[in-house]
Amino acid sequence: MQAKLLLQVRHDHAEPAFRLWLCEVIYVLYAIVFVICAYTARHYFFTLNRLFGFQRHPYIDIDTADWPPVTVLVAAHNEEKVIANVLSALMTVKYPEDKMLVVPVNDRSTDRTREIINEFVERFPGRIRPFHRTSGKGGKAAALKDAMELVDTEVILIFDADYIPGAGLIKQLVAPFFDLEVGGVMGRVVPLNAGTNLLTRLLDLERSGGYQVDQQARMNLRLVPQHGGTVAGVRLSALREIGGWNENSLTEDTDLTYRLLLNGWKTAYQNRSECYEEVPENWPVRIKQIMRWAKGHNQAMVTYSLRLLLGKHRATVRERIDGTLLLGVYVMAPITLIGWALALGVFYQGVAPLHGVIALLSLTAYAALGNLAAFFEIAAASRLDGTRKRICLLPFLILGFAVSIFSVSRAAVSQVSDLVTGAEFHWDKTERFRKVL
Amino acid sequence: MNPYIAVAALVFVVGLMLMLPLVPALVELRGKSDALPLSVVQENAGEIRHFANSFRTYIKGLEPIMQRCVESGTTDTGTLFDGEEYVVLGRPDEVLMRALEEQDAVRPVLIMAGVDLVAPPEATFSKDIYAGGQFEGGEKSNYRAILGEGDVHLREASRVLRWVHAVGEFTADVGCGLYGRISSDLLVRLHADCSFTRMNAPRIEIGCAASHAKAGPVGASIPPNMGSRSSPRLLHDGDFEVHPGEVIKGNLVIRGKLHIHSGARVCGSVKSVKDMVIEDGVSVEGSLISARKMSLGPHCAIHGPVIAERELAIAVGTRCGTLEYPTTVSAPQIEVEEGVVVFGTLWARDRGHVVARQ
Numbered sequence: 001m002q003a004k005l006l007l008q009v010r011h012d013h014a015e016p017a018f019r020l021w022l023c024e025v026i027y028v029l030y031a032i033v034f035v036i037c038a039y040t041a042r043h044y045f046f047t048l049n050r051l052f053g054f055q056r057h058p059y060i061d062i063d064t065a066d067w068p069p070v071t072v073l074v075a076a077h078n079e080e081k082v083i084a085n086v087l088s089a090l091m092t093v094k095y096p097e098d099k100m101l102v103v104p105v106n107d108r109s110t111d112r113t114r115e116i117i118n119e120f121v122e123r124f125p126g127r128i129r130p131f132h133r134t135s136g137k138g139g140k141a142a143a144l145k146d147a148m149e150l151v152d153t154e155v156i157l158i159f160d161a162d163y164i165p166g167a168g169l170i171k172q173l174v175a176p177f178f179d180l181e182v183g184g185v186m187g188r189v190v191p192l193n194a195g196t197n198l199l200t201r202l203l204d205l206e207r208s209g210g211y212q213v214d215q216q217a218r219m220n221l222r223l224v225p226q227h228g229g230t231v232a233g234v235r236l237s238a239l240r241e242i243g244g245w246n247e248n249s250l251t252e253d254t255d256l257t258y259r260l261l262l263n264g265w266k267t268a269y270q271n272r273s274e275c276y277e278e279v280p281e282n283w284p285v286r287i288k289q290i291m292r293w294a295k296g297h298n299q300a301m302v303t304y305s306l307r308l309l310l311g312k313h314r315a316t317v318r319e320r321i322d323g324t325l326l327l328g329v330y331v332m333a334p335i336t337l338i339g340w341a342l343a344l345g346v347f348y349q350g351v352a353p354l355h356g357v358i359a360l361l362s363l364t365a366y367a368a369l370g371n372l373a374a375f376f377e378i379a380a381a382s383r384l385d386g387t388r389k390r391i392c393l394l395p396f397l398i399l400g401f402a403v404s405i406f407s408v409s410r411a412a413v414s415q416v417s418d419l420v421t422g423a424e425f426h427w428d429k430t431e432r433f434r435k436v437l
Numbered sequence: 438m439n440p441y442i443a444v445a446a447l448v449f450v451v452g453l454m455l456m457l458p459l460v461p462a463l464v465e466l467r468g469k470s471d472a473l474p475l476s477v478v479q480e481n482a483g484e485i486r487h488f489a490n491s492f493r494t495y496i497k498g499l500e501p502i503m504q505r506c507v508e509s510g511t512t513d514t515g516t517l518f519d520g521e522e523y524v525v526l527g528r529p530d531e532v533l534m535r536a537l538e539e540q541d542a543v544r545p546v547l548i549m550a551g552v553d554l555v556a557p558p559e560a561t562f563s564k565d566i567y568a569g570g571q572f573e574g575g576e577k578s579n580y581r582a583i584l585g586e587g588d589v590h591l592r593e594a595s596r597v598l599r600w601v602h603a604v605g606e607f608t609a610d611v612g613c614g615l616y617g618r619i620s621s622d623l624l625v626r627l628h629a630d631c632s633f634t635r636m637n638a639p640r641i642e643i644g645c646a647a648s649h650a651k652a653g654p655v656g657a658s659i660p661p662n663m664g665s666r667s668s669p670r671l672l673h674d675g676d677f678e679v680h681p682g683e684v685i686k687g688n689l690v691i692r693g694k695l696h697i698h699s700g701a702r703v704c705g706s707v708k709s710v711k712d713m714v715i716e717d718g719v720s721v722e723g724s725l726i727s728a729r730k731m732s733l734g735p736h737c738a739i740h741g742p743v744i745a746e747r748e749l750a751i752a753v754g755t756r757c758g759t760l761e762y763p764t765t766v767s768a769p770q771i772e773v774e775e776g777v778v779v780f781g782t783l784w785a786r787d788r789g790h791v792v793a794r795q
Binding site: 314 | 458689
């Protein structure tokens with residue numbers, strides 16, 4: 001009854017059952033609006049923290065130490081275009097040679113990847129120990145899991161094959177492991193092919209917002225910086241404690257973040273540990289990539305969100321809230337679409353929630369502030385990066401968001417249908433665009 | 438007006454207004470004026486000697502002139518390829534003042550000496566200085582940057598704005614302000630009331646360190662009859678104390694305040710999420726990390742990196758790292774007493790200060 005009071009249904013002839021149904025729809029709409037507002041507030045909170053808050057970079061100053069032995073895993077599946085770049089870069093980094101072993105994890109490649117790796121093994125004897133995998137389950141997590149037989153160091157770093165680490169990066173990524181609370185480390189990813197076309201330029205802006213603002217704000221606020229699975233590290237003892245790599249996960253990085261958190265380990269984010277990567281240069285590849293991320297993330301959400309929010313473990317209250325919001329990031333796309341559909345539906349049924357005036361004011365406020373939250377974040381990131389003109393491309397981001405929202409929603413729908421039909425997830429490798437050396 | 442034209446005009450004007458915010462975007466998309474990847478320094482590994490090494494490369498072209506000046510005992514002046522004016526000194530006497538006086542006093546000039554260099558007091562050197570031998574600064578002088586192939590000695594109340602690198606020993610007398618990178622291949626020695634930010638040397642002595650050395654060696658055998666606890670990683674929620682003389686075999690992660698009482702020993706690393714107080718004579722074989730303030734010493738011995746996310750106070754007689762295993766001591770604000778020795782890097786992100794021992 002109370003709900004009915006909130007409504008001003010102008011359809012006097014509507015059936016009572018239909019009006020009741022509309023009430024329920026309105027409540028769903030309120031819930032969606034509430035969740036969207038929570039994410040909007042989160043965007044602003046993170047951005048303002050980055051602009052005006054205390055910035056935490058506790059480990060970046062560690063430049064002299066008794067450096068521990070480290071194994072660098074390079075995940076490679078048909079990477080003939082890029083594998084030489086990453087191996088060359090790793091051979092020139094400034095880390096004690098006798099303490100660093102590079103393990104290219106060649107996962108069932110059918111191109112020249114194996115040959116190129118073997119050439120490097122010959123050129124740098126004792127510094128590269130290849131792991132050529134010819135069978136087994138597909139996917140990065142499965143390959144890394146198998147490669148663990150070659151790892152005996154406490155610190156493990158992971159790079160995808162399209163990354164190009166700078167000279168000081170290994171030390172920077174190892175440094176946080178001097179902190180015994182840290183189980184995982186994540187560096188910052190910077191697109192190398194940023195200027196190729198509109199898509200790469202938009203991805204460059206998105207990455208900037210995601211790392212420069214989101215990740216660093218989480219680090220500042222002691223929330224849950226996300227392990228990205230590349231330009232990243234993990235502590236062997238922590239990995240063993242949480243049961244190793246989860247080969248059933250589509251995004252082993254998100255999975256790792258939450259299992260570490262639930263077991264009392266922290267993930268540290270190093271914003272100044274930057275590494276070049278290659279971003280997709282065409283929309284189909286981008287859509288495939290973001291759909292895989294969405295599926296993996298949603299998979300982690302189903303597995304961990306309740307345990308994280310309500311379970312008995314060592315995560316703090318703020319980590320529980322932020323971690324849960326982070327898990328829900330990709331499910332927000334279909335939720336937003338449902339929200340739009342419901343809002344349109346009730347509008348055309350002549351329903352004005354909250355007596356119309358409040359709804360109108362809320363809508364105006366949201367249009368003024370809410371819609372701009374993500375843009376504000378990316379604009380702030382560009383400013384923090386010291387860039388000048390690329391900020392002009394901000395209006396085009398609406399295009400990127402539109403593609404993302406439908407791709408991610410499609411991924412969610414296909415995930416649900418897979419669940420119903422019993423179809424298995426399969427791992428799609430992101431296509432590379434660099435010229436073969 | 439024809440209604441069709443009116444509608445078309447309306448659509449056109451509205452379309453134009455909608456497109457207006459996209460104009461800068463379209464211009465940038467087409468012009469690509471800021472389309473390069475973000476600058477990620479691939480070569481520079483954060484090496485403290487980076488500027489000194491770059492300067493050495495920069496002045497390489499002046500080496501023949503310097504050699505000639507040294508052999509002939511003369512002074513030469515000129516302009517580098519980028520328009521930078523220089524003075525090359527070839528005599529180990531007080532020619533610096535004279536050479537500078539010959540120049541326009543207000544004109545900044547790069548100074549390159551193939552021999553020992555003695556700088557006058559209360560002088561300001563707004564360009565870099567190279568000393569082929571020892572460098573002896575005057576009191577209350579201001580320097581931009583100094584590269585010394587021998588020892589570098591800054592007299593009382595001098596200031597360095599960018600960097601100093603000494604192949605020999607570096608010494609700063611009382612009240613010096615070292616606002617940039619200070620490095621030495623042998624030793625950095627700071628006296629009372631000096632302020633600093635980033636320093637690196639095999640050995641950094643604060644004040645007269647040798648006379649205060651009491652810290653026990655890290656890794657010494659554990660005395661008998663000492664209470665001990667053992668755990669690979671002790672994770673504790675809330676405050677925690679390590680009792681006097683207690684031995685902890687393993688790592689401590691404390692999600693509260695940590696107080697390690699005098700004479701205790703941790704055979705592992707220590708982390709506290711809140712303040713950390715380390716009393717007299719404590720030794721830690723691993724790292725020491727506090728997410729807030731840390732008070733360390735006196736007479737402690739720490740093997741691994743020492744990090745405080747807010748403030749760090751280090752008391753007399755404490756040693757961080759060893760000559761064989763140098764380490765990093767870092768915090769935004771550091772107060773360090775005379776009598777402390779750090780082997781490796783001492784880095785105060787905002788401000789470091791040497792406190793005189795009473």
